[in-house]
Amino acid sequence: MQPARYRAQDTRAAWLMLSPFLVFFVLFIAYPMVMSLYYSFTDYNLNTANFVGVRNYVRLTRDPVFGMAFQNTCVYALISVSMLFVLGFLTAAVLNRSFRGVAGLRMLMLYPYATSMTAVSMIFLMLFDVNSGVLNKILRGIGAQPSNWLFDPGLALYCLIFVNVWKNIGYCMLIYLSGMQTIDPALYEAATVDGAGEGARLIHITLPMLRPVALFVLITTMVDAFKTFEQVQIMTRGDPLYTTTTIVHQIYQQGFSDFRMGYASAMAVVLLVVVMAFSAVGLRSNPSHV
Amino acid sequence: MYNDRKQSAIRPDDRAFRWVQRVFMLLMALLMAGPLVMMITVSLQTMPEIYAAEFTLLPKDPQWGNYTAAMNNGNWPLYFKNSAIVSAITLVASLFINAMAGYVFARIQFRFRQALFMVVLIGMMIPPQVTLIPVFTMLRSFTLFGGRTGLVNTYWGLVLPYIAGSFGVFLCRQYYLTFPVELDDAARMDGCSRFQAFRHIYLPLSGPVFASLAVLKFAGTWNEYTWPLVVTSGERLKTVQLALTAFRNEGEIFWNQLMAATLVVEIPIYIVFLFAQKHFVKGLLMGSVKA
Numbered sequence: 001m002q003p004a005r006y007r008a009q010d011t012r013a014a015w016l017m018l019s020p021f022l023v024f025f026v027l028f029i030a031y032p033m034v035m036s037l038y039y040s041f042t043d044y045n046l047n048t049a050n051f052v053g054v055r056n057y058v059r060l061t062r063d064p065v066f067g068m069a070f071q072n073t074c075v076y077a078l079i080s081v082s083m084l085f086v087l088g089f090l091t092a093a094v095l096n097r098s099f100r101g102v103a104g105l106r107m108l109m110l111y112p113y114a115t116s117m118t119a120v121s122m123i124f125l126m127l128f129d130v131n132s133g134v135l136n137k138i139l140r141g142i143g144a145q146p147s148n149w150l151f152d153p154g155l156a157l158y159c160l161i162f163v164n165v166w167k168n169i170g171y172c173m174l175i176y177l178s179g180m181q182t183i184d185p186a187l188y189e190a191a192t193v194d195g196a197g198e199g200a201r202l203i204h205i206t207l208p209m210l211r212p213v214a215l216f217v218l219i220t221t222m223v224d225a226f227k228t229f230e231q232v233q234i235m236t237r238g239d240p241l242y243t244t245t246t247i248v249h250q251i252y253q254q255g256f257s258d259f260r261m262g263y264a265s266a267m268a269v270v271l272l273v274v275v276m277a278f279s280a281v282g283l284r285s286n287p288s289h290v
Numbered sequence: 291m292y293n294d295r296k297q298s299a300i301r302p303d304d305r306a307f308r309w310v311q312r313v314f315m316l317l318m319a320l321l322m323a324g325p326l327v328m329m330i331t332v333s334l335q336t337m338p339e340i341y342a343a344e345f346t347l348l349p350k351d352p353q354w355g356n357y358t359a360a361m362n363n364g365n366w367p368l369y370f371k372n373s374a375i376v377s378a379i380t381l382v383a384s385l386f387i388n389a390m391a392g393y394v395f396a397r398i399q400f401r402f403r404q405a406l407f408m409v410v411l412i413g414m415m416i417p418p419q420v421t422l423i424p425v426f427t428m429l430r431s432f433t434l435f436g437g438r439t440g441l442v443n444t445y446w447g448l449v450l451p452y453i454a455g456s457f458g459v460f461l462c463r464q465y466y467l468t469f470p471v472e473l474d475d476a477a478r479m480d481g482c483s484r485f486q487a488f489r490h491i492y493l494p495l496s497g498p499v500f501a502s503l504a505v506l507k508f509a510g511t512w513n514e515y516t517w518p519l520v521v522t523s524g525e526r527l528k529t530v531q532l533a534l535t536a537f538r539n540e541g542e543i544f545w546n547q548l549m550a551a552t553l554v555v556e557i558p559i560y561i562v563f564l565f566a567q568k569h570f571v572k573g574l575l576m577g578s579v580k581a
Contacts, residue, residue, distance in 0.1 A: 006399055006400050006401055007399075010398050011401065013394075013398060013484035014398040014403070014484070015400070017390045017391070017393065017394050017484065017485060017488065018390075018391050018394050020387045020390065020391075021388065021390065021456070021459065022391075024387065024453055024454040025410065025454060027450075027454070028450065028451050028454035029413045029416060029421065029456070030409075030413060031424070031428070032424035032425045032428065033413075033416055033420070033421055033424075035424035035427075036420055036423065039423065039424065046427065087318075091315070091318055093311075094311045094314065095315075105315065105319060108319055108322050109318070109322055110571075111322075111563060112322065112325075114509055114560070114563045114570065115556055115559065116512070116513030116514075116515065116531055116559070117513070117515060118513070118515045118531040118534050118535060118555075119513075119534065119552045119555060119556050120325075122534060122535075122537075122538075122549070123325045123326075123329050123549070123552060124325065125538070126328070126329070126332055126545050127325060127328060132340045132341045132545060134328050134332075134345065137343070137344065137345035166321070166325070169318075170322075174571060174574060178575050197301055197303050197304050197307065198304045198307045199304075199307050223417070227417050227419055229419065230516060233515075233516075233519070234535055234538070248419045251419060251422065251423075252422075252516075252520075255423045256520060261423050261427070265423055268419065268420045268421075268422070271419065272417070275417050276416075279415040283411075
């Protein structure tokens with residue numbers, strides 16, 4: 001329902017009031033976006049930028065380190081997302097009830113989400129430390145073999161996944177919880193009358209009713225996982241043997257350590273395509289957004 | 291009320307289910323609390339205790355001196371000052387700018403409004419990691435105020451990209467859409483311009499949405515690691531998060547000091563989280579359900 005004519009006064013006021021935001025938007029989002037695309041077709045190295053066509057993209061397909069980074073990121077994302085999906089739902093199901101201490105438990109679930117990834121990484125570096133770490137102390141205490149954790153090529157990525165799940169579980173719980181509270185209690189009462197137990201109600205009522213919420217959780221955790229960088233940079237630097245390097249970690253390495261900014265931009269474009277694809281799915285399934 | 295009555299007639303299989311839930315929740319609670327407890331424990335231990343073979347849950351003789359030692363390891367007042375200034379500027383500037391834009395998108399009819407809003411929506415989905423390099427090189431080439439590296443390694447370079455976030459625009463728009471349109475009509479009758487209507491009617495009523503946005507923005511800025519890592523170097527502009535990672539770069543890691551510093555760095559966040567949890571949660575949910 002748009003008015004037939006816009007008031008000239010309103011139009012002027014609108015653009016004027018939008019201008020501070022638009023200046024920032026253009027300078028720090030729109031223009032850099034275009035430049036990212038442009039750089040990806042050049043050999044930009046902070047000084048000169050020559051057009052090289054699709055050479056960076058061809059190189060990406062042959063770069064074993066980027067291949068590892070892409071694969072690691074996918075593994076990281078798939079496992080993180082499925083664990084967050086399940087654990088977030090289960091904790092929300094338990095905490096969607098009023099009992100003594102429920103507020104405290106919700107808070108306990110959520111505090112890691114408020115904590116910085118830097119701090120979380122530091123805490124887990126301490127826990128995972130081979131010599132003085134708490135985890136190995138406990139393992140030794142119960143007579144088990146201590147582990148190399150972050151130094152074990154077969155284990156390091158899963159340690160990082162664990163850190164990610166630990167930090168974000170409360171966020172997923174919160175979103176599920178808010179979804180659960182919009183479900184009509186009459187549905188549960190009807191099911192109870194029909195003889196459905198608590199588990200059956202969870203599977204046959206809560207789960208289907210939460211489909212839009214679940215999809216949202218899926219998309220946000222997926223996008224978030226594809227942007228993984230901080231814990232890698234702080235905890236492992238991509239080691240051992242590139243088993244924990246990720247797409248964004250490679251962007252940082254190539255761009256800011258080796259100053260191959262053209263090549264790094266090609267990686268950034270790949271990341272953008274992946275993230276936008278997921279976001280588009282999320283947007284299309286959520287018609288209430290505009 | 292209704293639930294209470296049902297409780298008396300709880301079915302046996304439900305009772306078993308409740309027990310499964312209780313055990314599950316207990317395990318989750320231990321999992322979540324464990325790292326926090328261990329951070330505090332280690333922050334109060336001596337290094338020999340930390341390297342001892344056996345596991346200790348609570349420190350025998352709490353070493354509060356670890357905290358002073360940690361805060362004397364580096365110029366921490368400066369790091370806190372830097373993080374506080376950056377967060378404060380970001381907060382004030384982005385709240386005002388986002389609220390004004392949110393008001394326009396919610397209330398003023400003009401050509402291209404829908405299209406523009408769509409562009410902003412898509413812009414919000416672009417990960418900052420994708421534009422990291424161009425933003426850096428752009429700031430570096432901005433040498434108007436002198437310096438060979440432009441705005442790189444300056445307060446402006448650190449702060450400006452934070453202000454650009456458009457999340458707040460959506461939050462404010464969402465909130466202003468719930469206001470009655472009659473407010474604007476009445477304001478116009480009284481001869482108010484659009485900006486005056488925003489300034490004198492909408493802004494004073496923005497408390498709740500500002501509280502949520504401020505808490506989220508503060509947490510985001512205070513906790514940011516990647517951008518300061520890229521755009522600053524040396525001590526002068528070091529933020530608390532960057533300073534934390536410095537403990538790791540030394541030869542031997544003093545875990546007790548590192549854990550003490552980690553806790554101190556996050557204390558402002560925990561205070562906000564504790565006392566403004568309602569706004570924190572509301573902001574997260576507003577961003578999720580309808581953004």
